[in-house]
Structures are given as structure tokens and as C-alpha cells.
Amino acid sequence: MRTEAKVGLGLLLTPLLLWLSLLIFIPHVDMFIVSLQERIGVGKYQTSLANYLTFFQEPLYLWTFLRTAVMSILATLMTLLIAFPVSYYIAKMVKGRLQSALFLMCLVPFWVSELVRTFGWMILLRETGIFSNLLQFVGLADGPVEMLYNDGAIMLGLVYTSMLFMVVPLVTTLESLPDEVIEAGYDLGGSGLSVLREIIIPHAMPGIVSGCIVVFMLSLGNYLTPTMLGGKESLWFTELIYSQFIVRFNWELGSAFGFMLLILSSAIVWGMLKLTGQSLEKTMG
Numbered sequence: 001m002r003t004e005a006k007v008g009l010g011l012l013l014t015p016l017l018l019w020l021s022l023l024i025f026i027p028h029v030d031m032f033i034v035s036l037q038e039r040i041g042v043g044k045y046q047t048s049l050a051n052y053l054t055f056f057q058e059p060l061y062l063w064t065f066l067r068t069a070v071m072s073i074l075a076t077l078m079t080l081l082i083a084f085p086v087s088y089y090i091a092k093m094v095k096g097r098l099q100s101a102l103f104l105m106c107l108v109p110f111w112v113s114e115l116v117r118t119f120g121w122m123i124l125l126r127e128t129g130i131f132s133n134l135l136q137f138v139g140l141a142d143g144p145v146e147m148l149y150n151d152g153a154i155m156l157g158l159v160y161t162s163m164l165f166m167v168v169p170l171v172t173t174l175e176s177l178p179d180e181v182i183e184a185g186y187d188l189g190g191s192g193l194s195v196l197r198e199i200i201i202p203h204a205m206p207g208i209v210s211g212c213i214v215v216f217m218l219s220l221g222n223y224l225t226p227t228m229l230g231g232k233e234s235l236w237f238t239e240l241i242y243s244q245f246i247v248r249f250n251w252e253l254g255s256a257f258g259f260m261l262l263i264l265s266s267a268i269v270w271g272m273l274k275l276t277g278q279s280l281e282k283t284m285g
Contacts, residue, residue: 006045028084028262035255051256065260068237069268071151072219075158079166079215080208082159087170090133092179106167114161118228121157122148125229149231157225163219166211173207174200209276215268220265 035052037045055061090102111116124130127144135141147153177200185195201208226236241261244254 026238028259031255032259034251035253035259038251045252051253052260054253055256055260061257064235064240064266066239067235068220071155072158072216073161073268075155075219076216078155078210079159079162080212082269083163083166083170083211084204084208087167088174090167091171091174092177092182103167103171106164109160110164114224117161118157118225121153121160121193123157123227125153148229149233151230153229154234154236156224157229158219158222161222161225162215165214165218169207169210169214170204173204177203205276209273214270214273217265221261 036047036049037181038048038050042282055065070197090099090106094102125147126132127146129147131147132145135145136143181199181203182195185199190198221238223236223238224240226234227239230236237257238261241254241257244250244257
């Protein structure tokens, strides 16, 4: 019986192990090996850290990553500020069909691809779009207003494309908070702000950290939204990686950039967990 249980467990774990090995572990190992190769001639390579040194020695590469990281952090914070009251309203203020309907409204935009959603924002933000015409109609602008190809458009797109991944963990966490605990906080003389600070936010912290990690990683690794809404001068790190792989055919430097993105983003996430006092097991649980 014990042997049969082990065989069954092995069969259940086989798809997961294949997925982790073929799509995550092996590609990352191969990317790391390629990143250590320095081209010294036609078809000739030597093992060195030259590609990683290029990342730190070239100010444009380092600046682009820092800019991408800072904007991703800002997009994460903005997403949290918008998603938290929405999630609290869905989880605690409404019940039944209305709750399901509101949650469905958050889900509906993600039934179409990110490309279609980004094109939708381009239609709205272009100089002949609805927002530009509205500003002219109310007299706030004398002519067409181009709202595309700037940092504001990138931030708007990142927040919009990541909203669901912040709402879901927050709603799940807040639903587990008993209403009696919140009522007890008010009965003991607490104000709305103190109840929020002392009861609601500490209880929702695992969901907050989990959502922030997912949104930050999605924003940091996003390629489509910054390119389409920010234009050619958006200076997003994934564009540099794409350029090295596809445009310049420099797979060695592109692999080094990809691996640096993995290492530095993991370091930022680790710092976020330490700052909030959360553990990865508790957050993902």
C-alpha cells in the first residue's frame, strides 16, 4: 500500500516537475551559461564576466534598470492605493449577487489580451481620442492634446493591466476578517482611521505583500505596455533585453541582462519582505 501511495504521489508530481524543469530551471541555467560567454571572434567564445561588467560600466544600462525599478515600485504603490478600497468594499461592504457582480466587473477586462487592452488606451489617449476631445469641449484645451508617449501613460497602463492581481489577494484576505472584530474596534472607542491602522491593515498584510510582489514583478518584466504607451524613448529595461536578442543578435549580453533582471528583482522582493516583516511562506499561503 505504501508503494502504491509513492507511485501515485510520483505520478501527481510529474507534471509539476516537468513544468518546473523544462520551462523554468533548464532555460535559466542555459541563459546563465550563455551570459558567461564572451565573443572573441567568429564562432569563438571564452568564459568571462565581461557581459555583467558591461551592465555596471555602461551608465545607460544601469540608469534604465533603476528607472524601470522605480517606476515599477510607483506603479505597485498606485495599484495598491486604488485596489485596497475597492477590495474592502467588495469583501466587507456588499454581499451576495452584488459582490459577485462587482468582482466580475474587475475580471471582465482581463478576458481580452493585454495587446487589445493597451490598444484601447492608445485610442483613448491619442490626440484625436475621447479625453482630448473632452478637454477641448469643456474649454480646458485650445487644441488636440497628445497624452501618449510619456511616463504618465506608461504608469496608467501598468496600473490598469495589474489591477486584478492586487484585488484578488486583497479580497481573499479581507473576507477572512470577521465583521465582529471590526465592530469590537469601534465599540472600544476606535475611530475609522485607528481601526484601519490597528485591525484591518495588519490582517490584510499578507494579501498586501502578496499582491505587491506579483504586481511589481509583472510591471518590472512588462514589455508590451511601456513600448506601446511610452513610445521608442520609454527606456524600459525589457526593451534593452529585446534589443540585444532580436535587433543586435547579441544573445550573450541579452542573457546577462535577463539574469541581472532576475537577481535584482529578487533582491528588491526580498527587501520588501524584510521591510514588512513578512515571510514568503506566509505571504504565498
